[in-house]
Amino acid sequence: MASIDIANIHKSYGIMPVLNDIDLNIADGEFVVLVGPSGCGKSTLLRMIAGLEHVTEGEIRIDGRRVNELAPKDRDIAMVFQSYALYPHMSVAGNMRYSLKIRRIAKEKIAELVTAAAAKLGLGPLMERRPKALSGGQRQRVAMGRAIVRQPKAFLFDEPLSNLDARLREQMRAEIKKLHKDLGATSIYVTHDQIEAMTLADRIVAMHGGVIQQVGSPLELYDKPANLFVAGFIGSPGMNFFEGRYDVSGGSASFALDGGIILPLNGTTNLGQGGAGTLGIRPEHVVLGAQGPDALMATVELVEPTGFGIIVHLKLGTVAFKAFTLDRRFLGMQGAIAVSLPEASLHFFDAAGQKV
Ligand SMILES: Nc1ncnc2c1ncn2[C@@H]1O[C@H](COP(=O)(O)OP(=O)(O)O)[C@@H](O)[C@H]1O
Numbered sequence: 001m002a003s004i005d006i007a008n009i010h011k012s013y014g015i016m017p018v019l020n021d022i023d024l025n026i027a028d029g030e031f032v033v034l035v036g037p038s039g040c041g042k043s044t045l046l047r048m049i050a051g052l053e054h055v056t057e058g059e060i061r062i063d064g065r066r067v068n069e070l071a072p073k074d075r076d077i078a079m080v081f082q083s084y085a086l087y088p089h090m091s092v093a094g095n096m097r098y099s100l101k102i103r104r105i106a107k108e109k110i111a112e113l114v115t116a117a118a119a120k121l122g123l124g125p126l127m128e129r130r131p132k133a134l135s136g137g138q139r140q141r142v143a144m145g146r147a148i149v150r151q152p153k154a155f156l157f158d159e160p161l162s163n164l165d166a167r168l169r170e171q172m173r174a175e176i177k178k179l180h181k182d183l184g185a186t187s188i189y190v191t192h193d194q195i196e197a198m199t200l201a202d203r204i205v206a207m208h209g210g211v212i213q214q215v216g217s218p219l220e221l222y223d224k225p226a227n228l229f230v231a232g233f234i235g236s237p238g239m240n241f242f243e244g245r246y247d248v249s250g251g252s253a254s255f256a257l258d259g260g261i262i263l264p265l266n267g268t269t270n271l272g273q274g275g276a277g278t279l280g281i282r283p284e285h286v287v288l289g290a291q292g293p294d295a296l297m298a299t300v301e302l303v304e305p306t307g308f309g310i311i312v313h314l315k316l317g318t319v320a321f322k323a324f325t326l327d328r329r330f331l332g333m334q335g336a337i338a339v340s341l342p343e344a345s346l347h348f349f350d351a352a353g354q355k356v
């Protein structure tokens with residue numbers, strides 16, 4: 001097992017920069033998830049750690065040792081891809097044995113490692129099958145088995161579950177988490193799926209446009225998003241945003257939403273007087289059927305039952321937003337409804353989109 005340090009990494013393809021000033025220290029045994037939209041540079045970063053991609057600028061260290069110039073095979077890292085990349089002409093056992101055989105490990109030791117990994121992954125009865133006779137989930141398990149037998153210093157996963165259907169993805173996600181608990185190996189996991197990131201990670205690294213936006217525990221990113229990108233990316237249905245202007249004139253604070261609605265505030269924000277900004281609130285924090293002085297009248301546009309809960313599409317003046325509730329009394333809702341946006345649940349962002 002190993003720590004992985006990424007220091008001031010820049011990466012360009014030709015003149016096109018794809019990663020900018022990436023700085024990240026991953027502790028021994030940690031499970032770190034790189035999450036962000038397609039094209040933000042996640043795979044490129046992972047491939048640089050694996051040694052499959054040249055580092056334009058900066059340094060990568062594994063267990064304190066610079067590896068920039070080290071060949072992939074000498075880095076002692078195992079990578080699991082979305083495409084499985086199994087050898088089609090080899091059995092499951094053959095696929096799992098292969099990397100050990102070329103390392104000239106003793107036969108008995110190979111048998112021991114392969115049997116142990118197969119047992120962990122429930123592959124025992126499938127050992128003589130070829131990949132084409134396996135389901136997608138089973139193939140993904142073989143790909144993981146092949147990584148595990150090598151007892152690498154670290155595991156790198158690049159969207160390993162993206163080819164599986166939703167139910168299987170849910171199941172494999174839990175298996176990967178159990179496996180990590182069991183093996184305790186340093187893992188870096190790339191995904192565009194914020195639910196995978198939230199459920200798997202010790203720490204999430206949210207990326208956008210080749211730049212790290214925020215690093216923190218899943219609940220830190222959920223509760224205290226550092227900017228508009230993270231606020232909008234983490235959580236489903238996504239956070240509501242209202243643009244407007246902060247007003248502290250006349251002894252009381254308020255936020256004037258674009259469209260003329262005034263939201264009175266008791267506390268203060270770091271937006272200066274008259275400062276333009278964005279107010280965010282998660283759908284599950286919008287109170288439906290609010291009473292009292294802070295109630296605002298909203299119109300109901302659409303009601304979406306998900307089974308688990310209800311997503312209500314609303315409008316405050318001309319501004320659309322959503323509420324999420326578990327209360328089925330709101331299923332038949334139409335017309336106007338009083339809502340409140342509790343102050344403790346509000347997030348404020350400045351004109352540059354940074355949390356204030
Ligand atoms: N070999 C390459 N040559 C040129 N551009 C590339 C190459 N590989 C990736 N890119 C570009 O780099 C950016 C980041 O890609 P990638 O790391 O694959 O993103 P992600 O994995 O987050 O979807 C994208 O704009 C992509 O088009």
Ligand SMILES: [Mg+2]
Nearest residue numbers: 039042043044
């Ligand atoms: Mg990718």
